[in-house]
Amino acid sequence: MQFQTANGVLTCTPTRLIVAGWTGRDRAIVDHHIEELAAIGVPPPSDVPLFYQCSPPLLTQDREIQALGPDTSGEAEPFLLKQDGELWLGLASDHTDRALETHSVAASKQICAKPVADTLWRFREVEPHLDHLRLKSWIVEDGRRVLYQDGSLTSILPLRQLQRGAGMTGATAMLCGTLPAIGGVRSSSAFHMALVDPILGHKIEWSYKTSVLQVVS
Template sequence: MLHFSLPDGQRVSVEVRSVLNAGFSGRSDDVVAAHIAELAALGIPAPNVTPCLYPVAPYLATQSGEVLVQHGRTSGEVEWALVITRDDVLLTVASDHTDRDLERHGVGWSKQVAPNVLSHQAWRFAEVAERMDAMTLTAWVRNGEWTEIQNGTCADLQPPKYWLDVMEANNLHVPGTVLMSGTLPMRRGVNQFADAWRGELSDPTTGRTLTAEYHVRRLPDPIA
């Protein structure tokens, strides 16, 4: 179950039944090429088509403040997320945490072994849809101190309507579905393999901000 607080004070609970991770979803060919290039530097092959959509297990959607990992080469990605409820569509901010070592063997595999961390706050998508492109997405990593690693506007990514149409066409637009937007390129020279991540979705029209933040903790080495 995910639980969201809305600006009017209402709380909405959603039982997650499906999680969809969009990938390589930049609206600009240059943005997509930049993201493919940064992943290629990590040894991750380019996809056959873009944008992509990777279904992952529903239990990977979480609002936990801690992500447990098995090695030091995992990292997050700031994204917006749509949450389909029984009578509404919510918009929130999230981080698609990913195993970068496993990503070299398969993007879908790497997304299946790490969680999607969502904010505890959300907005009704219908109330903000018209100004979505002006909203900003920003991420920071903590390596001793907080450093900005991603920044852009929602106009840099495929719009929510694109993914809503994809979900409708594939019978995926059902209550309990969480759709992650895909992400922005990371700043060069910033270590993404950090001990904490923070992502924000900001609405310059209202000054409101949604935040998702979590610590990354490495598990003990196996006894084997």
């Protein structure tokens, strides 16, 4: 994979991919969400936060992904990359199969590609004002773009804490959790996301489309 950085192009091939879940900073809200999902059949996590192990080739910078069936959706997340001892921050979508999620959260994450924006920021340069960063996403409904997620990183556990909890070593990539969906989780054929740094005036953006494969049985 190739990423644009302030110091030029960074080429890397992560050998480990982690998708962090249940990373909300307010534990009461997390526990309430676990109870809501349990009521519709989603198994509760064995720990909070939980670090799901996924296959690194799921990471993609393609502008279109394919998904099996109509019940998948994206969610914007901070993206950490550890490469040659340096920690980088970017943006990714934890595209997930919501139907499969009721049987296995881990399987629902492993079955879908994880789109990643092609820009990275050096983590130590944004860490002092990390909570000021804003995460946003949009979906397409009835032919128009609709705001889907919007909030600051204060809603997510400190990324340095997640990095340590996941034991990121070597060439490791991690998606760090997300924000609630405005109006509820739902599918869309197109997903646009942004990570905004209002202090340094920088922004990472990425868009992708999802084509649905027919389920044959």
